[in-house]
Amino acid sequence: MEIPAEEPRFFQVEPLEGESLSHFLGRFRRENYLTATQLGKLTGIGAVISRWEKFYLNPFPTQQELGALAAVVEVKVERLIEMLQPLGVTMKPRPIRLCGACYAEVPCHRIEWQFKEKMKCDRHQLRLLTKCTNCETSFPIPADWVQGECPHYFLPFATMAKRQKRC
Incomplete structure (x- = not known):
């Protein structure tokens, strides 16, 4: 008698609001x-x-x-x-951008930060960051954001909001 193969089961992950x-x-x-x-x-x-x-x-x-x-x-x-850009909106895949203040509220990368024309956070009126505010290392792709911090200096993204410039 052959035992039917079961479909693999995965832990479910809920998407976050605005997440890329x-x-x-x-x-x-x-x-x-x-x-x-x-x-x-x-x-x-x-x-x-x-x-x-x-x-x-x-x-x-x-x-x-x-x-x-x-x-x-x-x-x-x-x-x-x-989680993708809307039709007609151009993306800029590099540099990876983020708003530390938004990240402090909901720890995820938002798709809107990669829109080509987006240079500031509309919610906080802060210029989007493209690198660590301490060591100036560019941010890795959001898929690799394990701890929500600079991979070289270990400064949390949320803490970087203190050094973001107002627009």
Whole structure:
């Protein structure tokens, strides 16, 4: 008698308000002890996961790709689309930007920070940061934000708000 193979089960990760897809994918992978390559294999979309984590969204994710991801992460396709830039908005994948004051409120990378025309936080009227305020190291991709701090100086992102300039 053959025992049917069970579908893999994963810890569910709820998306945060305004969170970027890169940050969400990193949180999901860490919670489930997966690499980008493993998640790509599970979804059947391969290296696309790694590209999305780096904000390389050209070509833009298809409904089929988002559907495959949604089936694994158990998040609706519509919610995944909210983690991407709206149609007609250009992204700037580098440098990675953040508002320390926003991060202190909700510790996640927001997709709007990577919009090409976005240079300040509309909520706090602060210039977005592109590097650590102490060591000037550029921020890594949000998928790699494990502790929410500079990977070299270990200064928490939330603390950096004190040194953000007003706009």
